[in-house]
Structure formats: structure tokens, C-alpha cells
Amino acid sequence: MDQTLAAEPLPQPSASRAAQVRRLDALGAPARGRLRAAGACTVLAGWLLIAQAALIAFAVQRALVDGHDPATLLPTLGVLLGVGMLRAGLGWAAREFADGAVATIRTQLRRTLARRLFAAGVPWLRRQRSGALSELTGTHIDALEGYFTGYVPARVESIAVPLLMLAAAFHADAIVGAVLLLTLPLIPFFMMLVGWSAESASRRQLRALARMGGHFADRLRGLGLIRVYGRGEDELAGIHDAAEALRARSLKVLQIAFLSSTVLEFFASVSVAVIALYLGLSYLGMIDLRAEPLTLGIGLFCLLLAPEFYAPMRRLAAHYHDRAGALAALEEIEQSSPPLKKGGWGDLLGAQQSRSQSKFPSFPLFQRRRASAEKRGETSTPSPPFSKGGNAGAPAIVVRDVALRHVGAARDVLRGLDLTIAPGEHVAVTGPSGCGKSTLLETLAGWLPPSAGTMRIEPAARIGYAPQRPFLFHGSLADNLRLAKPDASPAELQAAADAAQVLRFAAYLPDGLDTVIGERGFGLSGGEARRVALARVYLRDPGLLLLDEPTAFLDPDTERALLDALADYARGRTLIIATHSPAALRIVARALPLPAMPETVE
Structure with missing residues (x-):
């Protein structure tokens, strides 16, 4: 699948006052x-x-x-x-x-x-x-x-x-x-x-x-x-x-x-x-x-x-x-x-009338759905506590002569990159800070378009991405995990949290996984927030795992347990991990070192 994103210009105000009024009236559709x-x-x-x-x-x-x-x-x-x-x-x-x-x-x-x-x-x-x-x-x-x-x-x-x-x-x-x-x-x-x-x-x-x-x-x-x-x-x-x-x-x-x-x-x-x-x-x-x-x-x-x-x-x-x-x-x-991308406000609002209720993440909405289902006595088909072994399908990645550039930057952070990753292969992206490791993962995740070259993910697969600075919403740890799977059962939450070593610190919190944290993960350390993001990726059941420094700020025992669980989970999936950790290199098949470009900052 070609991953290309085209930037669209912002809409300009209409020169016709009548056209502006028509657009305003269209909101009343x-x-x-x-x-x-x-x-x-x-x-x-x-x-x-x-x-x-x-x-x-x-x-x-x-x-x-x-x-x-x-x-x-x-x-x-x-x-x-x-x-x-x-x-x-x-x-x-x-x-x-x-x-x-x-x-x-x-x-x-x-x-x-x-x-x-x-x-x-x-x-x-x-x-x-x-x-x-x-x-x-x-x-x-x-x-x-x-x-x-x-x-x-x-x-x-x-x-x-x-x-x-x-x-x-x-x-x-x-x-x-x-x-x-x-x-x-x-x-x-x-x-x-x-x-x-x-x-x-x-x-x-x-x-x-x-x-x-x-x-x-x-x-x-x-x-x-x-x-x-x-x-x-x-x-x-x-x-x-x-x-x-x-x-x-x-x-x-x-x-x-x-x-x-x-x-x-x-x-x-x-x-x-x-x-x-x-x-x-x-x-x-x-x-x-x-x-x-x-x-x-x-x-x-x-x-x-x-x-x-x-x-x-x-x-x-x-x-x-x-x-x-x-x-x-x-x-x-x-x-x-x-x-x-198409049409105007009136078109989009009209199209919305035929859509079902928005499925955007809303933690109280998840709670209401669960409460309503329990009130009606509904039960879902039991799902395995934790999906392992690549049920989502492992894709191959082909990168040809790709150049990557940060938004607003004057220079490329990576240039002339050629890369082929086989389905189910585990690769570590290494290199000095600022060489483009995070930028490469963001591009593979679809967050950033390449400034040149082609990048294909074949076949199209569900992607799980845990960035260096994951965003956590105000709400409980369980609610933040359910962002990836709103209908996740308690057993699935426990298994994902255990594999990502979240239970190591959640067990000492007042309400465990139901403990409420602040916006942007207030109340958690950087390493704890990354583990929550990793557990969220596990719940998503992706075929392609993109992990950016998942073991940063962890002590050796926690890092070892996390990597063991990751190696077990990633079997049959394609894994790309950006890391400086020697321990992380032991769970991958090969390392891809990226050279530092002069005068670039990641």
C-alpha cells in the first residue's frame, strides 16, 4: 500500500457575501x-x-x-x-x-x-x-x-x-x-x-x-x-x-x-x-x-x-x-x-445524518455502553485474554530512495533510504540521537509523508505505534487502554497490562488499573507512560509493531521482563523498534543503523 499524504491548502474566504450566507445557511440542513x-x-x-x-x-x-x-x-x-x-x-x-x-x-x-x-x-x-x-x-x-x-x-x-x-x-x-x-x-x-x-x-x-x-x-x-x-x-x-x-x-x-x-x-x-x-x-x-x-x-x-x-x-x-x-x-x-477533502460544510453535515453515532474515543461513553449492556443482561462472546502469534497478519515493508523531513524543516533528516523488511521480521533501528529514527517510525505509521521516494506496506495491515512521548487522556488507566479496544474485557486489559509491565506499578496504585491519571499522563513517570502506550498497542492486535524507545527509563529487571513479553507477543508479526538499548537488540533478527545527517535535529 502506497502511503502518500498530500497537503491541502486551507480554504480561502469567499469573495461573494451571498456565497458566505449560503454556506452559513447550509449549516442548518x-x-x-x-x-x-x-x-x-x-x-x-x-x-x-x-x-x-x-x-x-x-x-x-x-x-x-x-x-x-x-x-x-x-x-x-x-x-x-x-x-x-x-x-x-x-x-x-x-x-x-x-x-x-x-x-x-x-x-x-x-x-x-x-x-x-x-x-x-x-x-x-x-x-x-x-x-x-x-x-x-x-x-x-x-x-x-x-x-x-x-x-x-x-x-x-x-x-x-x-x-x-x-x-x-x-x-x-x-x-x-x-x-x-x-x-x-x-x-x-x-x-x-x-x-x-x-x-x-x-x-x-x-x-x-x-x-x-x-x-x-x-x-x-x-x-x-x-x-x-x-x-x-x-x-x-x-x-x-x-x-x-x-x-x-x-x-x-x-x-x-x-x-x-x-x-x-x-x-x-x-x-x-x-x-x-x-x-x-x-x-x-x-x-x-x-x-x-x-x-x-x-x-x-x-x-x-x-x-x-x-x-x-x-x-x-x-x-x-x-x-x-x-x-x-x-x-x-x-x-x-x-x-x-471534498465538498463544503453543508455536504459534510448532510452526509452525517446517515451516519451512526460518532465513534471517537470518549471514556464516559465506553462506561455507559458497558453499563447499558450489563443492565440489559447482554454478554459478548468470550475472547482470549491476550492475542499472541500474529493473528492480525504480518506485512512486508519496501522503502525505495526515501527522503524524510520534519514539518517546517529546511533540510531532510534522512535521504536515499532503501529498506526491505520481510513479513514477520524483527528489526531494530539504531543510530545517534537526531538521525531520524523517530521520523522513520512516524512515516511508517502514516503520521508524516515522505518528502521523496516511495514507501509500501504490503499487504495493508493494522498498525500499532507507541511513540516516545505517548499522549494519555484524563481518565483511568483502563480507560486509556480501551482507547485501542473499547469493548476489551477485564481479562484482556489485565493480560495486555501484564505483558507491558504496567501491573508492576499499577499494583501499588490506589485503584489498580482503575486509578485516574491526569491529562498527558500526569501522575506517571516517563517510563510508566510508555508502558501504558505499549499495552494499548498490544490491545490493538496489530500486524505491524512500531515501537519508539519502549524500554527507556526502565530498570534492568523491568526492561528484561518487558522485552521477553514483547518477543513472545511479536511472533508472526512485523516488528520495528527504535532503540539505544543493547538488551533490545537481542530480541531482533537484525539492526538497521541510521547515519547522522549534518545540522539536523530529530
Whole structure:
């Protein structure tokens, strides 16, 4: 199997604003039905305002002008009460639909981001700040909430509701309808002008928030080192400066949002005042632009309808900065996350709907699965405690004229490498520090593409890789082992831990393999963390074993026991071990010395 990895360029922001909005709307695909239901409820509630204003005007006209008995108005008041309750119910339903849609969208988008990060590969992840990556699935995705819960329903409402109100106003009084029609375009025009500034300010604020979040998270991880080197006061000052910059940018966004609302309120108020002035002058007989006298009911209906005519546009303006923030957040997510190989976000989210639940490692999820199975009384077919003898199949490795280079390095660490390893052969890679042993193993594991030459693993086989600095998650030792095999039985865990000499130190821990360790293996020594990583490889049942200094930091007795178990386990498997240990050389068939390249650092 040719192991080649092609670097893809990061996606560039679209030059078309319409294209950006389409990509943003595509994120709503998993909850399209709920979003449409929220919009429909919002529009119906707006249309009922016309009926509500007409009922109020009718009741006032009948009671105050026509002199009807108040008892005859009871049916009208009952219908008015029913319309009000129906509007309240539609408003509640619209909010419920929108909140449910946002919950689905955020879950799907976070799952998509997780898939992209997992698929990005180690070379890309090594160049990123973990704190900044966490902001992608936190603050940036949360910034999309206002768009779907506020802006999208308001956008539908601002199109459908004012049009029907405008028709009702023209039917009641052509002058009032003309005033509404002439003043309507001013609101979206000024909203668009303010929106450009809002989007730019939101983008700057999101970037500042991501920088601060990444900076703070990274400092928390290195808190012990900061204290050792006495840099606490300097780091506190840096965090204070970053917080102040974020505060200033956040206030800038709020200022623009308030400005947007003020502009729209001004034009809406002026328009309502013009209508009120026209109605008042008509009643005083100072102007007469109607063929028939203006009744109190018609005037009241128009006066009640005028502010509600602008209300959807005001709500749209109030949520317009949510649209600007969402566009900025989407652009930051696309630029800061690894690229998709095909299609866009909408395609990937749509494809996810047909997939089963994500299978990414989640220690509580493993525990819930086991608990659910035990509760249902399910039992799995007993598996052997520990698989030995190459059940996974041993591949051959053919390397021809390969050059290897670290990410970002100017020189190759290895050049012109030719290597053939037979199926089931055990090889030790030796050489001075910096000669490329770890780089060769990373390339064979698929973490790093060769800069030149070809590398084949035939046939394709499951690979088990234990690096020099293995990553251990916060959780128990057993949970970290189950990363390789979530459904591993206790017997399998015990056997793998015993073979990797994990039980030598786990037996003295408070809860054995159930003892909880910190992130990155906090609480374990370097040698203990490597043994946990080796046990994890054993559980994976690979056909190709890639081990980088597995016996480093071990005492002679532990090293001897580990190597004996490794030799027993690796029978029938292909084993490549990078080592400086003379004891490790005794369990392999041959050694492959790598020469040191000048001015290279591994």
C-alpha cells in the first residue's frame, strides 16, 4: 500500500457575501424542518396582528361611535382574547422549534469539527495551539446560535408579515399605505450600512477572543513550569493586556449594535409620527385627501398597524449583528480548522445524518455502553485474554530512495533510504540521537509523508505505534487502554497490562488499573507512560509493531521482563523498534543503523 499524504491548502474566504450566507445557511440542513416550523409560527403570529388590530378598531368604533350596547361586543372581545392566546402560543412554539434546531446544529457542527481534527493528521495538529482549537468548538460555534434562533426567523418574518400589513393598510387608507411603502426601503438600506461595520467588528472580536482563550489555556497547561521559572507576574500582565483588548473590542461590537437599533428606531418613529400627524389633521378637517370621511375605526386600525409594520424590520435589525457575528465565526472556523477533502460544510453535515453515532474515543461513553449492556443482561462472546502469534497478519515493508523531513524543516533528516523488511521480521533501528529514527517510525505509521521516494506496506495491515512521548487522556488507566479496544474485557486489559509491565506499578496504585491519571499522563513517570502506550498497542492486535524507545527509563529487571513479553507477543508479526538499548537488540533478527545527517535535529 502506497502511503502518500498530500497537503491541502486551507480554504480561502469567499469573495461573494451571498456565497458566505449560503454556506452559513447550509449549516442548518440537519434541522431544516424545525427552522421552517419556527419561521412559519413567527409569520402566523405576525399575520394575526392584523386581525387583532382590526378587532380592536371594530370594537372601539361600535362602542364609542355607533353607540352599540357593550354586551353585544362580548363575542368580539372573546375572539380578540382567542387571537391573543393563539399569538402567544405561536411565539412559544417558534422559540421551542428554534432552540431545538440550534441544539441539533451545534451538536452536528461540533461532531464535524471533531472529525476534521481527527482526520487532519499529526503534522497539522502539531502546528496548532490546543487552546485555539478548543475555541473552535466552543466560542465560535456558540456565535452561530443567534443567527439561527433570531436572525433566520426574523428574516422570514420581515418578508412575509410587512407585505400583508401593507396590503391591509392600502385597503384601509391609500395615504397610510403610501407612507409605509415609501419609508420601508430606508430601514434595510441603513441596516446594511451598519451591518458591514458590525461584521468587521465581530470578526476582530472573535479573533481576539480566540487568541485570549488559546493563550490562557496554554498558560494553564504550563502553570507548573511558569512557577518554576518565576514568570508568574509577567504572564499575569500578559493575560490582563489580552483581557483589556478583548473588552475594548466587545464594547465596539455593542456600540455598533446599539447604533443599528437607534437608527432603525428613529426612522420607524418618524414614519409612525407622520401617519399620526396625517390622521390627526384629517380628523381636524385641515386636510381632506379621502373620497369618504375618515372613521375612528379606520384611523385606529392604521395607527395600531403602523408600529407593528416596522416591528419585524426592527427585530431583524436587532439580530443583524448576530448575522455579522455568525459570518465572522464561520470564516474563522473555515480558516482555522483543517480543510475538507471534498465538498463544503453543508455536504459534510448532510452526509452525517446517515451516519451512526460518532465513534471517537470518549471514556464516559465506553462506561455507559458497558453499563447499558450489563443492565440489559447482554454478554459478548468470550475472547482470549491476550492475542499472541500474529493473528492480525504480518506485512512486508519496501522503502525505495526515501527522503524524510520534519514539518517546517529546511533540510531532510534522512535521504536515499532503501529498506526491505520481510513479513514477520524483527528489526531494530539504531543510530545517534537526531538521525531520524523517530521520523522513520512516524512515516511508517502514516503520521508524516515522505518528502521523496516511495514507501509500501504490503499487504495493508493494522498498525500499532507507541511513540516516545505517548499522549494519555484524563481518565483511568483502563480507560486509556480501551482507547485501542473499547469493548476489551477485564481479562484482556489485565493480560495486555501484564505483558507491558504496567501491573508492576499499577499494583501499588490506589485503584489498580482503575486509578485516574491526569491529562498527558500526569501522575506517571516517563517510563510508566510508555508502558501504558505499549499495552494499548498490544490491545490493538496489530500486524505491524512500531515501537519508539519502549524500554527507556526502565530498570534492568523491568526492561528484561518487558522485552521477553514483547518477543513472545511479536511472533508472526512485523516488528520495528527504535532503540539505544543493547538488551533490545537481542530480541531482533537484525539492526538497521541510521547515519547522522549534518545540522539536523530529530
